[in-house]
Each structure stands twice: as structure tokens, then as C-alpha cells.
Amino acid sequence: MTTAHAEAADGILPHEPEKATLEGRNKVLAFWLFLGGEAVLFGTLFATFLALRNQTNEGPTAAELFHLPLVAAATLLLLVSSLTSVFAIQAMHRGNVAQLRNWLLVTVLLGLAFLILEIYEFSVYIRHEEFGMTTSAFSSAFYTLVGFHGAHVAFGILWIAVLIGQLLHKGLTVVTAPKIYVSAMYWHFIDVVWVFIFTVVYLLGKVG
Amino acid sequence: MDWITTVDHKKIAILYLWAGGLFFGIGGLEAILIRIQLIKPMNTFLDAQTFNELITMHGTTMIFLGVMPVIFALMNAVIPLQIGARDVAFPFLNSLGFWTFLFGGLLLNLSWVMGGAPDAGWTAYTPLSGKGYSASHGVDFYTIGLQIAGLGTLIGGINFLATIITMRAPGMSFMRMPMFAWATFITSAIILFAFPAVTVGLVLLTFDRILDANFFDVDGGGNPVLWQHIFWIFGHPEVYILILPAFGIISEVIPTFSRKRLFGYSSMVFATILIAFLGFMVWAHHMFTTGLGPVANALFSVSTMLIAVPTGIKIFNWLFTMWGGQVRFTTPNLFAAGFIPTFTMGGVTGVMLASAPADFQFHDTYFVVAHFHYVIVGGLVLGLFAGLHYWWPKMFGRMLSETLGKWTFWTFIIGFHLTFFVQHFLGLMGMQRRVFTYLPNQQFDTLNLVSTVGAFLMGVGMIIFLINVFLTSRRPADAPEDPWEDGRTLEWTIPSPPPEYNFKQTPLVRGLDAFWKEKMAGHKAMTPAEPIGPIHMPSATILPFLMSVGIFIAGLGFMFSRDEFSSSIMSFLFNNYIVTALGLLITFGSMLMRSLFDDHGWHIEPEELEEGEQR
Numbered sequence A: 001m002t003t004a005h006a007e008a009a010d011g012i013l014p015h016e017p018e019k020a021t022l023e024g025r026n027k028v029l030a031f032w033l034f035l036g037g038e039a040v041l042f043g044t045l046f047a048t049f050l051a052l053r054n055q056t057n058e059g060p061t062a063a064e065l066f067h068l069p070l071v072a073a074a075t076l077l078l079l080v081s082s083l084t085s086v087f088a089i090q091a092m093h094r095g096n097v098a099q100l101r102n103w104l105l106v107t108v109l110l111g112l113a114f115l116i117l118e119i120y121e122f123s124v125y126i127r128h129e130e131f132g133m134t135t136s137a138f139s140s141a142f143y144t145l146v147g148f149h150g151a152h153v154a155f156g157i158l159w160i161a162v163l164i165g166q167l168l169h170k171g172l173t174v175v176t177a178p179k180i181y182v183s184a185m186y187w188h189f190i191d192v193v194w195v196f197i198f199t200v201v202y203l204l205g206k207v208g
Numbered sequence B: 001m002d003w004i005t006t007v008d009h010k011k012i013a014i015l016y017l018w019a020g021g022l023f024f025g026i027g028g029l030e031a032i033l034i035r036i037q038l039i040k041p042m043n044t045f046l047d048a049q050t051f052n053e054l055i056t057m058h059g060t061t062m063i064f065l066g067v068m069p070v071i072f073a074l075m076n077a078v079i080p081l082q083i084g085a086r087d088v089a090f091p092f093l094n095s096l097g098f099w100t101f102l103f104g105g106l107l108l109n110l111s112w113v114m115g116g117a118p119d120a121g122w123t124a125y126t127p128l129s130g131k132g133y134s135a136s137h138g139v140d141f142y143t144i145g146l147q148i149a150g151l152g153t154l155i156g157g158i159n160f161l162a163t164i165i166t167m168r169a170p171g172m173s174f175m176r177m178p179m180f181a182w183a184t185f186i187t188s189a190i191i192l193f194a195f196p197a198v199t200v201g202l203v204l205l206t207f208d209r210i211l212d213a214n215f216f217d218v219d220g221g222g223n224p225v226l227w228q229h230i231f232w233i234f235g236h237p238e239v240y241i242l243i244l245p246a247f248g249i250i251s252e253v254i255p256t257f258s259r260k261r262l263f264g265y266s267s268m269v270f271a272t273i274l275i276a277f278l279g280f281m282v283w284a285h286h287m288f289t290t291g292l293g294p295v296a297n298a299l300f301s302v303s304t305m306l307i308a309v310p311t312g313i314k315i316f317n318w319l320f321t322m323w324g325g326q327v328r329f330t331t332p333n334l335f336a337a338g339f340i341p342t343f344t345m346g347g348v349t350g351v352m353l354a355s356a357p358a359d360f361q362f363h364d365t366y367f368v369v370a371h372f373h374y375v376i377v378g379g380l381v382l383g384l385f386a387g388l389h390y391w392w393p394k395m396f397g398r399m400l401s402e403t404l405g406k407w408t409f410w411t412f413i414i415g416f417h418l419t420f421f422v423q424h425f426l427g428l429m430g431m432q433r434r435v436f437t438y439l440p441n442q443q444f445d446t447l448n449l450v451s452t453v454g455a456f457l458m459g460v461g462m463i464i465f466l467i468n469v470f471l472t473s474r475r476p477a478d479a480p481e482d483p484w485e486d487g488r489t490l491e492w493t494i495p496s497p498p499p500e501y502n503f504k505q506t507p508l509v510r511g512l513d514a515f516w517k518e519k520m521a522g523h524k525a526m527t528p529a530e531p532i533g534p535i536h537m538p539s540a541t542i543l544p545f546l547m548s549v550g551i552f553i554a555g556l557g558f559m560f561s562r563d564e565f566s567s568s569i570m571s572f573l574f575n576n577y578i579v580t581a582l583g584l585l586i587t588f589g590s591m592l593m594r595s596l597f598d599d600h601g602w603h604i605e606p607e608e609l610e611e612g613e614q615r
């Protein structure tokens, strides 16, 4: 606490640089709104999945397919990455650019690891279980829902990577801070969506 | 060039207006062709396939590419002014929203020249819209074109929400906000929660068609009714996205030309919110005949009828506003006055349709066609005409001719009732919707003739309007700040057309109908809330345009990714998703540029403000 205040008093950056300008506040607000829309988007995908999850068309069923240990590992990676993005924002509020950069880097790497696991998972299903997009209504719904989330993760990785580059170039300013803050919001959001996917798709799929 | 790179909300409004007007014209032409085909029984003017394409494109074009952009045009032109802001919250996104809408619309209309338009109705019901029944690329143009255009709408919605929440002038609390701003606010909220649903629906349909997924294909375990649920969870709120702005416009026009404040302002606000909320609860009234069962039908019946209550409140409030006012029937007010009974009739047939047993009779007949045209044309289009005539001087600095305006009104509204009133009876007598012809001697002949004549009369009204616009554009731009003399809201306190910074000094709002309040207190202008100082402006940029071009290319690439081409180069480019990737590269590249090079904007200095004053 004291350090945070001391550094703010140095006069370089306010305590919450992401909310220091009208543009910054607008950005954060609009991003909340955008996430509202994203929630409807994923809600619709979940509803579709729930409606079709037993329509396996004589293809593999969820219970036959899923390997929970693998998915649990992926879940752990993503949850931890959410935590590290919190650390990043805390570092930002302390005005510690080096820590901020490092935590963002860790977040990106964890996200990347998650993505690799997911691609591996998909490739196993496709190659060994003959479970592709066209197999059944269940498979279509599965790949679309989980794949959409995966695409969000991929986008988030690219985005945060660009922001890290910006941070190195321009430093932490009232322009870059809102972007970083908003990207962290995004990252938490896809993390929360994943928790739902883990429950609704994988756990529910295993128990029937 | 100036127009391609602009981020000024007033110019973007004009872009929306021209583009929307263009598509509206195309949709109107399609309507006329449909009506010519139906002028007499067993007509051979069009064949069945063309007719299907025409009704599909007419409905789709009118809703997504015709009236929505004109609504956005008015919102863009007026909202920042009404709330005392210098621009919208995100000028860059505003431009992006316009360009994605335009390129989505272009993509959709390319279908006419690239192998067949969509032909499964604007609702694209599966399995009709599946590959089994619709093998050409028509429906692909529909799914991908609407996807791109829908992106623009969503962006616009978020932008207006943020603008209204954070950029209101000092003193303008929510309960002092003009009704059109309220309507925009609520409409944008509906957009935010309704459009992502159709986004998903369109993605699923695209996957079914291009990647052979099985969402709606019964053979693979899919479920066609799922499409209907997703479509109408979006589709019903969509009709409130259309009508609430019209309500907002009417609530501005009527008080101005009655020289009275809007009767029951707070109940109007409350009714708007209630309508939006209920709008999300009633989607299955479009699906009474799909076999949801009596319990679901009863619930959706009742919730639908509930909407009549807040709507009725609105109608009575408008009537009470006029009651005892000094009413002037200028062109905008004529349209507003014509709106009230016409829209009410559409509402009454809506309640009739909401009764599930009755709907089993009405469903897919011309009764439904009559109903929704009473609401959409008799409600929204009359509202848009009122708004366009009302704000034209503010947007362009020129008054439209009142004489021609009145001619527009009378030909349009008479033509409208001729066209659609008789369709109620056609429907009750059993004439089906979406069928390209009918047999003689079923008593359909005369009424269809009347309907077609009416459609032509509406066309005449549109042409008179265009002539009015053309003649007006050749006159000098000399409209005063407050051309109707009884302006009540902030947009009437600044020059027509406004300078690019809108307000030299942000005004201080001291009550509802801020400008009127000052006038009543004997003041000629608003009290400023800030000293004169430099004004920060965003710079123009080509990036939104490029991003939209990229999405457009990616869409085309994806659509043709499974085709067989005669030339091997083309096959290579499309079948390996190279075209798609190229498009995405342009889009993401532009996003990266935006991210790397900060836009610091520029400043207008106080001296320049004074100069602008003198000119």
C-alpha cells in the first residue's frame, strides 16, 4: 500500500492509470458491455450444445470420448493464468513495469500451453476416435462450442503479446494501461467460460 | 477520400443515410416486382425460383440493410447533439461499424450476379435453407453477408450505450434525457443482447452448409426447430430494435409541434424499458404451429399480449400531448400524426395473432404480411420519414420543401393503406404467403390488383421525396439554428449543420427539454458549463475501411472454399483457404496498425473557434 502511494506521489502515473482519462473509462465500460454480448454468444452456444449433446448419431458418446485427466490439466493451466493476469494488474497498479511485463508473459505462456493441449485433444479425437465435425450433431456442437472458446484463447494470446510489445516500446502510460486492463478482463472472461465448459461439457458428459 | 476516412459522427450519419437509402431503393424495387407478379392470378411475369429469391432478398434487405441503417443515420446525426456531446465515445468504432455494415450488404447483394440469391425466406428456416433444398450459394451469401453486417450493428450498439452513459452534458441526468436518446439507449441494449444470438445461429448454419456439420440436419441428429428458437430469440427483439427508435422520434416531433412538453415523460421511459424487457420473453409466438404444446403456447400468448399495455400507454401519452396543444401540421408532424392510428392498427392485429388458436388460422397467410407491414412500414417507416423531415435542416442546413413533403405524405400513406389493408382480408380468405401465384376465381383477384396499385402509389411517394431531396440540395444552406422555432432539445441550440466540434462550449442542462426551459426563462442560448478552450478531435483514418474490406474478402473466400473451379489457380487459392487467410490478414494487420500507432488526434484552438463563428 505504502509503496503504491509513494510511487503515485512521484507524479508519473495515477494509482489506477486505466481509469485516468475519459477514453480509458469509456474503454473499460464498453468492454464490460462487450462482455455482456459475449455472454449471450456463449449462452446460445451452450444452449445448442445442451440440446444436441445426446444426438450422437451412432458415433462416439461423451462418456467414451473424454479423458478427464487431460482436461483437468488444461483447466489448471487456464485457472493459473487467470491468477497471473491478476498479478499483472496488481503490478501495474504498483507502477512496476518489469513485473507487469513478466506476469503478462507468464499468462501468455500458460495460455499457449492450454491451447496446445486442446489441439492435441482434438487431434486425438479426430484421428483415433473418428470423431470429426461431421460425425454427429453432438460432435458439431462440441467442436463449435469448445473451438469457439479455443479461438478466443488464441486471440487473447495474440492480443496480450502485442500489448507486451507495446509496453516495451511505449512504457506504461494512460494510453497503454486501459488496454492492458481490458485484456485482463477478457482473459478472466474466457477463463470463466472455460469453467462452464469443463462442467457442462466434460463433467456432465462423463456422468451422463 | 474524405468520406472513406471520416470519423465524424455527423458525416457517418450521412454515409448511413445514403447507403441505407440505396438498399431501401433496391428493396423497394424488389417489392414492386413481387407486387407485379401478384397483380393477377396465374401470372407468368416471374418464375417461382425468382419469386422466392425476391421475397427473401426484399425482407432481408429491408430489415437489415434498409431501415436499420437509416435508424443508425438518425441516431448518429442526433444523439451526440441531443446529449450535448462533441462526438460518440468511440469515433473509430463508429466508422468501423458503418463499413462492416456496408460491405456485409454488398456481399449479400452480390448474390444476384454470382449465381443466385438466397431463396429460403428472410427467416431462412431449416431445412429449407439447408444444402438439400438450397444448393446454390444463395444462403451462404445470406449467412456470411448478414454476419458481417451484424457485426457493424453490434459495434454501433455498444458505442451508443457507452456514449449515452458517459458523455451526457453536465446536468443532464437520465431523467432529463430526450426520449429519442432514451429510445437509442434501450435499442442499443436490445442490440447488445439480441445480436450475438443470431451471430451464433448464422455460424451454425454456415457450418452446416460449408463444413457439413449437423446442427439442423435430422439425418445427423440435428434439430431444425433449434434454428427457429435461435432465430426468433434474436428476431422478436429485432422488431423492437426497429420500432423503439420510431417511438423515440414521434416523442420528439409531437411535443415540438404541439408546443407542449411530452405528456407522461416518466411513464414513457418506463414503458420503453418494459417493452424491451418483454420483447425478450415472447419469441415463441412465432412458433405456435411448430408443436411446442399447449402450455408453452399459452405462456407465450399471454406474455405477448402483455406488451400491449406499455404500448397503449405510449399511444395515449402522444394523444394527450397533442390534446390542447397548439398543434402545427408541418410535414414531420403529419407523418407523426399518421403514425399513431396506423401503428395502432398493426398493434391490434398483433394481439389477434398472439392468440395461439387464432394463429393456427392466420399463420403464413397474407394476414401476417399485412400485420407486420402495418407495424414496420406504417410504424417505423412513417416514423423515419417524420424524423428525416424533422432533422434534415440540422443534418444538411437546408429545409426540405413543405409542399413536396405534404405530397410525399399523402401519396405514401394512401398508397400504404391501399396496399396492405386489403391484405388482411386476403389472408382471412386463405391466400398464402410466399407462394408465387394463385388460382383465379377465389375472390383474390380484385384485392390483389388494389394492393399492387397501392404499392405503385407508395413508390410515387418515394419518388416525390427523392425529388424534394434533390431540389433542396441545390438551394443554399441557410437553415437557422432552430428552424422549427419551437425546438426543445439541445441540437437546436447550435448552427445547422453543426461545426465538427458540435458545441463550442458544453452546455449546462437545467431541466427536461433543456433548450425550451431556457427559452421560457427568457434566455436566447444555453448557459455554458465550461470556459472556451482547445477542443480535442480524433484524426481521420482509413483503417476501419481496410478492416471491413478484409472481412469481406475473407467471407467470400470461405464461402467458395469447397467449390470446384475450372482454373487450377482459383482452386488452389480458394480450396486451401488462401483467400480467406489473405482477408483475415488484412483485417488483423489493420488492427495491429491501430494498436501500434496511437492516434493522438488534434486540437482546435480557441482562436479558430472564434474564426468559425465569424464565417
Ligand code: HEM
Binding pocket: B028, B031, B032, B034, B035, B055, B056, B058, B059, B060, B062, B063, B066, B067, B120, B121, B122, B123, B369, B373, B376, B377, B381, B419, B432, B433, B434, B435, B455, B458
Ligand atoms: C414499400 C412497400 C412495400 C411493399 C409493397 C412490400 C411488399 C411485400 C410483399 C408483397 C411481400 C411478400 C409477401 C409474401 O409473399 O410472403 C413482402 C414481404 C416482406 N416484407 Fe415487404 N413490402 C414493402 C416494404 C417493406 C418494408 C419497409 C419492410 C421492412 C422494413 C418490409 C419487410 C418485409 C418482410 C420482413 C417480408 C417477409 C419476407 C419473407 O417472407 O421472407 N417490407 N413485402
Ligand SMILES: [Cu+2]
Binding pocket: B235, B236, B239, B282, B283, B285, B286
Ligand atoms: Cu414476435
